[in-house]
Amino acid sequence: MSALLVQYLVTGLTVGAVYALVALGFCIIYNASQIINFAQGEFVMIGGMAAVSFSDIGLPLPLAVALAVAAAALVGLALEKLAVEPARHAPVVMLIIITIGASIFLRGLATLVWDKKLHTLPAFSGDAPIGFFGAVVLPQSLWVLGVTLAIVLLLALFFGRTLLGKAMLATSYNRLAAQLVGIDVRRMLFISFGLSAALGAIAGALIAPIALTSYDIGVMLGLKGFAAAMLGGMGSGTGAVLGGLVLGVAETLGAGYVSSAYKDVIAFAVILAVLFFMPSGLLGVRSSDRV
């Protein structure tokens, strides 16, 4: 394997892990409510920008990141309570527009709270590159991959073993049945927004040292995370992770070997291809309508 290919794979997996976290965020909210949260990318942005702010005022990095994640989670909870819940019975088109509105609103807010410039976060454990089969790996990449893996395992434990997690899963399988056994489905949606926001924020903080951060990184990251979730199969957690990694690698390989100018087109071409040919994605489940 050539060193260049290894390099691309490492970069691709790193970027893919970020997409995977964003995709998981989409997946959790979709499972709780069938809503696609177009503001998901903004949580990533808040995670990165807030971490930069907290770190700039002198807080140690771990604390800065933790506070940033908490801040994003609060924003997510507020979004659900103020914008989504009042309209929860509205048709899909309206909910789409509401979350898009929220995304624009949050971006506008970000330009006021922060600014429009690029910012950087210090790498978690330094910049000294590590050699790996001829490729150069940044320590931050290892952080991204490692934390993503840890999160995926934690989420698997959460949804599989804890009562709250199982309640959220039950809500995603059958909302009415979940209500009938006493699960507060509105609370499940509330929590899912907070959880998704936290996931996005972690992704944002992880990637900020490598890719820099600014008020509008959320747009592309959100869309690509959505593409990854669709690729894996909307509603499937494993699919989200798989989709994210596949998309990240495909994008990096495409940019490296084909054309770097059209890198962003790859994600959208993937969206269109999945929607046209495989709407249930790689691991998703087909449903049929009852009339």
Add this chain to the structure above:
Amino acid sequence: MLERLAAPRTGGLLALAAFAALLPLALVNNYYYDVAILVGLNAIVCVGLNLLIGYAGQISLGHAGFFGLGAYGSAVLTARYGWPPLAALAAATAGVTVTAFVLGRPILRLRGHYLAMATLGLGVIISIVIATEDRLTGGPDGMAVPPLAVLGAAVQGERVWYWIVAACLLAAVWIALNLVDSPPGRALRALHGTEIGAEVVGIDSARHKLTVFVVSAVFASVAGSLSAHYSGFVTPSKVTFLHSIELVTMVVFGGMASTFGAVVGAAVLTMLPQLLTVLKDYEMLVFGAVLMGTMIFMPRGLVPSLAALAARVRA
């Protein structure tokens, strides 16, 4: 009595025509004319988009793409290849018709979120291609566009353009009103009501959705071509995802399933950033808030909500 049910159409159109004819009295300088023209161009796109979103119940988050194809189509053909502007406009419109027809078929098989994402993806791909193919399009910096010329005479200046845009807007509104109150128009609205109910009375939902998609794309494309000649310049900034969202906001805010609502929405939301230049920094914040607020508190949009309020007050 049954005739009266059709009356609001002609009355509204006459009112709009009268308004457009008298407005120049209030436009004291070129800047005001400029804003009015921008409103008119956005309104043309919104009237078409409203047919798709408000009447047919579909969604498009990529209509800036069609606007851009019209604008760049006219720009490239006139500036790079020396075509006469009207021929270029016709060619660009034809190109967009074909594109929308070909792409619309697979896209419109999707519903809800999936349809939204597909149109979004399409719009973004168009904008990326336009921004990247800089030899042809001038890339992120854009390119200059020769003025519109009719029979050899160049059309320039805000005042002339005002009348052109006003005439085009009136034509667009007239076409939209006719369409809504016709068998194909009712078929579309029926599709929005319940697709299965429409199918069993013989409505081929795929064909009708495609038709309205193409019609709305053509409205956007013509407005784009006009905009390119009016400004004398095109840049990719008008082809972005954000512009697509602005267009949807105008339709949603003004009134879904209301042609005049689309015009009002375009007017209010085009003028807002212009009038509040002080609040330029708050533009995104306000747009986002308007979108959310309208959907939560006034889901039918401004004009239908006001009409319903007026009906209740009268009763």
Add this chain to the structure above:
Amino acid sequence: MSLLRAESLSKRFGGLNAIADLTFEVERGAVHSVIGPNGAGKTTLLNLLSGVYAPSSGRITFDGRDVTDRAPYQLAARGIARTFQNLQVFFNMSALENVMVGRHLHERCGLAAAMLRPPRVARAERACREESAELMRRVGLGAYLSSRASALPYGALKRLEIARALAARPRMLLLDEPAAGLNPTETLEIDELIGGIAADGVTVVLVEHNMRLVMGVSDRVLVLDFGQKLAEGTAEAVRGDPRVVEAYLGATEH
């Protein structure tokens, strides 16, 4: 010759056989009822006959032509109209417009004509409005000519769907529980309406739970149970059939 024939019709949903190997015929101009306990597959059958579902196997022949696997709008073009148990009314339109949509297949209006509205189109619109208003009066909805569909009470909405279906001038009308949720007076009105429709030569396939309505208006009755044919014949024959009594009539008295 029969107007409609279903041969070995089956519909499976995963492991569930909603309709299993069903064969039956509907005579031209007859009123043919389909009854059976809940879950017997009656609505599934109507969905198959109107193209809403595609059969898993079997054949449907309408007026001598094979129409298996055709989309709903294609079957509508052949002359099949239907109403729905769960109303599929266009609530975003007026009541009159709902009926006008029913005439879709008879309105020749292309896109260009629709956008430019030449006098021919304006005249056709007026005629369409008049005929639809007439249909509404015929089904007893004369009071709602200028109402929004969303303003109509439940019983009126059921009749609106019938008016919409009739606007297509169908050869066969599928009615899915038209009397469901109606009081005895309204049910009697539906009874007379169906009789009038049949008298006009329209073949009617009626799915109903209301036994009095079924027995009074039907020429033939098909009894379904668990997606299979349990019995078929005249109303008297079916009513006396011990298998039918055991599976259905004996348990629930109307």
